[in-house]
Amino acid sequence: MNCNLSKWGWRLLPGSISALSMALLLKLGAFQPLEQLGYQALFQLRSQRMWDERLVLVAIDDASVAQIGRFPWARQQYTQLLQFLSDAGANIVVFDLLFSEPSADDRLLAEAMDEHGRVVLSTAWNAEGMSLDPVPVLQQKALGVGHISVRQDSDAIVRQVWPQIQGTLALAIVAAQAYSLMHREVALPQKTAPMWLNWVGDAKSIQQYSFVQVVQGNVPKENFVDKIVLVGVTATGIDPLITPYDRNPPASSVLLHATLLQNLLRQSLLQPLGKPWWLLLFLAGGPLLSWSLNERTWNRQVGTVVGLWVGWLGLSVLLLNFNHLPPVVLPLTLFAITGGATGICDRVRESSALRRQLRHLQRDEALKAEFFRTASHELRTPVANIQTAISLLRIARSPEDWEEYLQILEEECRQEANLINDLLDFQRLSSVQPPIQPETYELQDWLQEVMVPFLVRAEANQQQIELQVDGGSTKLTLDWMSLRRILSELLNNACKYTPAQERIQVRARLVTNQLELVVSNSGVTIPAAELDKIFQPFYRIPELDQNRQGGTGLGLAIIKRLAEYLHGVVEVTNPSNVLMFTVRLPIKVEPMAVDLNQC
Template sequence: MNWRSDEVRWRFLPGAIATILMASLFHFGLLSPLEQIGYSTLFQLRGERKWDDRLVLIKIDEPSIKQFGQFPWKRSRYADLLDRLTQADASIIAFDVLFSESSPDDAAFAQAMLKSKRVVLAQAEDESGQPLLPIPELRDAAVASGHIRIWADTDGMTRAIQPQINGTLAFGIATVMSYSMMQAAIAMPDLSHPIWLNWVGRADQIQQYSFASVVQGDVPDSAFRDKIVIVGMTAIGMDATPTPFNRYPLASGVHLQATLIDNVLQGNPVHSMRHPVITLLIFAIGGVGFSILLSFYRTGIQVAIAGFAIAGWIGGSVTALQANYLLPVALPIGLVVSSTIATALIERSRMNAALRQQVDQLQQRYQTTVVTRPVPEATSIREITQLTTLADQLGQAQLTQQAITHSLAIGLIAADLRGQVWFCNEIATSLLHVEIDQALEAILVPEWLCLEQWQQVLAQPHTVFVEKFYQQKWFRLQVEPLSVQTDGVLVSLEDITIRKAIELNLGDQIQELNQLSELKDEFLSTVSHELRTPLTNMKMAIQLLKIASTETQKEHYLQILENECNRESDLVNGLLDLQRIESGQQPLQSTSIELQTWLPTLLEPFYRRTETRQQEFNVIIDPSLPILNCDRAAVERVLVELINNACKYTPPNEQIVVSAEWIAPWIEFRVENSGIEIPDEAIDKIFERFYRVPNADPWKQGGSGLGLALVRCLVESLQGKIELKSEPNWTIFIVRFKSE
């Protein structure tokens, strides 16, 4: 076989080995646990999405069971709930509860269902495969019924649902179809194939209410009007099921059905790319093709290429999932890893074989010639051949050969099997203080190798290496046999400080780049959403204005247009102000501010504003306040933003306290408001752009979410400090400026 055909064979061999290995694991299902882990990880990397606003969950939870007694309940409980939801004008009421056994209250429940004309019931199968159908009286009263049968994988998670079994639609499909007939038509997915679930997010983020609270009338009718209401068990330990976002604690079966309903409403079920053709392409490209690519590079670059390939596949898989396409993870990554390992091992084997052959020839020809072995990681087969050929030519001149070995950038030591040194170059002498005829054991043990390792190397020469931080640098020491004919060992000592520093810093750099990328994506997503919302409302108002029939309606829609225009303008101006401050484009002019006279004038408008809101407004100014040398407009905007924020979120009959105090060398401004406190988890995010504390705006006053971010930038540009404290029933913002 000629050289070219032999080279082609070696390039194909690693890929063939990796492909056979991964094909075997794939065939016997041994990759399934890794694929399941990859499945959950992709959803977590993609992040949570917002649950559809048309979906509401009524929970049969612990408080409801505590109030109404042990489950199952009397049908009268469900009849009461049904009457309540019918009164609230819910579009569809779907019970993820089995009613397969008769009870005395069936007639009343059926009557409530007939009156409602919007009930969907669930059906299932028992352990023997017998159907568990709603009793005929209830089934006849329902508008539809659907199966809740699921097939969980070995990790307990359900990834796909059969849209119909024996002509019976899935519970979620039947629910959305019923809703579609009563509201706007909704496109249905392909019912001839399993529907892969596109997990939305954590179960507690769906709009949900306790069964007991709804029955008692604690929830307003508006929460259910024109909505799909799904009723199901969420109590801990009952019907538990894991999701990518719910492991501890688990979600429940009703959340799985809610996910299916959300997917159909949004039209975004996942499209699984686990197709035989795609699998074959992955084997071809990730196995043989990838190993051929790696064979053109040395080991370090091979590892880097593999790392970039894995990172690229994971990033591409997350991007594909954002577009509702699910790619396999374990198989392609396994092929990349196995191809890289196989390529490196075979390349190393070939290098060692070629090196041994060349060294053996030199040893036979020059008995007194020093044998050197280049570090495999830094050389290729061709480079080894060139080096040994050069050593063969220089072997005729002992002095020239010694000059080359002494000029190498690595330390070299040769010793016989008694551990007696018979050669060392200058680098080895300077680093290890070794000399000819010295016992190598005293140099290497225990500083580099333990006594047992050294004895094993001498008894049966084999390659051993260790990396160590020595004399403020990182070194790689390698001990390996010389050759078959010459009994002994060769010790090489290489400075790997630069490589080690790159390895140590690479992880931090990748993590920092990922964080920057996530921040960029999050910012662009949030800005686009915030800018799009007012535009959508303006378009809606314009359409309504076209069909308005009265002047009152026209004025109302014009007011909406004006409000949304102002909202869009405030958002854009806020972003521009924030960008100018952060980029240093907004000049700051320092002036002398007499706080005792300036602050009362600034705060005067807030007395009337707080009075109209039935809030108590107090101002405390330290008479010893010194002159503040600062940008007057910037300080004014900081204080006005903080006080506006306090007025917005302070309930009636609560207090707002603004104070200025001299605490050398700082002038400290405090804006305090009672009746509200900020959760601990929100304190670290409160100054982020567009962040608003969840459920902290019961009056629906809105806002751009840029005010506090702008305040922080202004304070920092003025060389000041800002701090947030949240105490029981109090929220306190503290701003400090140094008085010079």
């Protein structure tokens, strides 16, 4: 379980660090310039929308300034415009102009406003914070007054407008309220949060007419019937405004108020992502992304990140079409950094794994080389002894000599056969697992039978050997043949390496559906560094073989493979000069037979 937790931690770590880093940079405002560029690109990708047919712009353009004269103009010009629009049946007239200075023509303009009845004027504040309200005579005749104050971001684009400043509603909101008096009510936003502009198109796309052409009667009156008419300056150099669609040349601020009014009429104000969506974005683009990219090939990781880039851009454009404003650059950066960090971590882990594998291969090669040297020596030794015995047999004269040389031949043949069998057994366990062959025996009887030859051997070596069994009368079902090999190998090593007058002990007991078999021998000390390696194939500790009895270094490796084959484990410890091997195997306990005659 700890290994799984560690693996999950490594898979989530790159994305978690990336997400936390992006959140910190976002908090510090580091992404603001990049997101401003992304904001502009998003509108360019979405392309322009159609303007509401109810909106008409009367533009104080370059042609009007050229004919009427230098701006600002006398109020008489606006009086003529209002008279024309009243005759044309315009619904609402909205002036994006400040009439804060008194004029001799104010009375005539006030009469024209009163005649039309639905005129909305503008107000603002100067640098000192003083209000620039319309002159009283005009303000009394206006249906409403709205502020035109806006705040540009660092890239000179206006993205938000406050619905209300110092108790004064925005010009577009007042115009929407005025329109609601004679038409279906327009739902208005909350006054406590800024309104996010959903830019419609460039300055040329809105339906508009030149001021001078309108007052001269060159525009048909039916073009203004029941329209919301905005009057504002579009002449070059006067009140310029940069938008996502207009930078060079810029638009003018009247386009901003027209955009905001359209957003209100069509309920298309932008809705930025809320906090839950930001949390989901950081979670999906950070830890979850690094988890999914982990252990993939570099090409697949790059392909996934590129796919996420394309997908997010497409999704962002789609969300913008549905009046939602997602972040653009931050998610793309988060995907890229998470992908890069995950890729680097994978490459570092792969490099580390390759180095470990290389070390293991080098170690295995060294062990194999040592094994082949040992095996060749062990294989040649019996053959040499056999050849010597054969030569002696040829010249032997007495039956006693023949018997002695035949015993030598028999012993050397047995040793050669055992060595070859070890090699074959290890190869078999390393490649194909043979089927388990369960049988049922009584534990104590079986242990006593297995230990018979080792009792004789221990006595010959002046070693003490004892058996201790808990629950020995219980019948168990398991692969006794494999267990016999395990116990025989452990006892063989114990007899081989235990000094004279030392003790060999075999203990067996049942522990919660497991057989625990412990073989220990005293008088043996193995360095801790060597203790972790003794189950490795081909590994030997020559210092322990004081009697030079030889071996292949495969015995304990075979024991470990057999224990795993039986779904068990084998462990080794060396406390207080006692070498202790513990084998734990799952077992099936057979129910004891009941003698009915005794019931």
